[in-house]
Amino acid sequence: MNTFTAEVSRIQDLTHDVRAIELRLLEPASITFKAGQFVSFEVPKEGHPRPVTRPYSIASPPEQRERILLVLNLVQGGPGSNYLFSLREGNRTSFKGPAGAFYLRDDGTKDLCFVATGTGIAPVRSMILAQLQRQPDRPVTLFWGLRSQRDLYWQDEWAALAAIHPHLTVVTTLSRPEPGWQGASGRVTALVEERITSVRNLAVYLCGGNGMIKDVTARINAKGLCPIYREKYYDE
Ligand SMILES: Cc1cc2nc3c(=O)[nH]c(=O)nc-3n(C[C@H](O)[C@H](O)[C@H](O)COP(=O)(O)OP(=O)(O)OC[C@H]3O[C@@H](n4cnc5c(N)ncnc54)[C@H](O)[C@@H]3O)c2cc1C
Numbered sequence: 001m002n003t004f005t006a007e008v009s010r011i012q013d014l015t016h017d018v019r020a021i022e023l024r025l026l027e028p029a030s031i032t033f034k035a036g037q038f039v040s041f042e043v044p045k046e047g048h049p050r051p052v053t054r055p056y057s058i059a060s061p062p063e064q065r066e067r068i069l070l071v072l073n074l075v076q077g078g079p080g081s082n083y084l085f086s087l088r089e090g091n092r093t094s095f096k097g098p099a100g101a102f103y104l105r106d107d108g109t110k111d112l113c114f115v116a117t118g119t120g121i122a123p124v125r126s127m128i129l130a131q132l133q134r135q136p137d138r139p140v141t142l143f144w145g146l147r148s149q150r151d152l153y154w155q156d157e158w159a160a161l162a163a164i165h166p167h168l169t170v171v172t173t174l175s176r177p178e179p180g181w182q183g184a185s186g187r188v189t190a191l192v193e194e195r196i197t198s199v200r201n202l203a204v205y206l207c208g209g210n211g212m213i214k215d216v217t218a219r220i221n222a223k224g225l226c227p228i229y230r231e232k233y234y235d236e
Helices: 079-086 118-134 155-164 188-195 210-223
Strands: 002-013 018-027 038-043 052-057 067-073 092-099 111-117 140-146 168-174 202-209 228-234
Touching (some): 038 079, 111 118, 111 188, 118 228, 140 188, 155 168
Antiparallel strands (some): 038 052, 038 092
C-alpha cells in the first residue's frame, strides 16, 4: 500500500447528501488498482487522541490512473464523511491504498449481477465500467436500491451506457418512492428474488449495508450455488 497526496480537482453535489469528489494524484502521480478496491483516509475524531481510518471505494475505472473518483454520503457527525465534505476544489489531501478483496474477478465465462444500495454503487461503477471494456458481450445486470426520488443520481449515465451496451441491464429501485415514480419500487432483495431465475453461470457482487448483503446472499443461495463477492459498508 502506498501513501498518495492528491488535489481535489472537482466536486459535484449529486443529491441533497451525496457528493462526488475527484482527486488528481500529485505524488505518486498515478495509481494502479483493481476495479472495486478502496483507498483510506486518516481523519481526526473529536475526543480521540489519534486519527481514525475510513475507507472509500474508488468509483472510477482502473484505466483512469491519474484521477480517482469517490462518491459518498454525509453521515451526521461522522468524522470521515464530514472531513471529505469539508474539502474544497484545489485543497490537498492524502490517503493510503489501494486495498481490498472486493474486486472484479478475471473470470470471462460468467454472467455478472451487481447489487448495490446507496453509495455502494461506487465500486460497482468501477467494476461495470471495467467489465464493459474487457468483455462488452457478456451479460451484466445491476440492481441499485435508493430510497426516494430525491436520492436519485447517475440515472442518465447508466441509461446512456445501457443504450450503447445491449448486454447491460440497469434497474434502479426506490424503497420509499414519492407518488409519480414510474420505475421499480421496493427493496433490491425483491428484484433479486423476481428477476434472477437461474444462478447457473452467474457471479454476484454485493455492496452496501449488511442487512441487504445478508438478505440477498440468502436469496441467491436459495436458488443454487454461485460465487458471491461482498463489501459491507456499515451495520444497519
Ligand atoms: C471497504 C469500504 C468502502 C467504503 N466505501 C464507501 C464509499 O465509497 N462511499 C461511502 O459513502 N461510504 C463508504 N464506506 C463507508 C465509509 O467508510 C464510512 O463508514 C462512512 O463514510 C461513515 O463514516 P463517518 O466517519 O462519516 O461516520 P461514522 O461515525 O463512522 O458512522 C456513523 C454511522 O453511520 C452509519 N453509516 C456509515 N456509512 C454509511 C453510509 N454510507 N450510509 C448510511 N449510513 C452510514 C453507520 O451506521 C455508522 O455506524 C465504505 C466502507 C468500507 C468498509
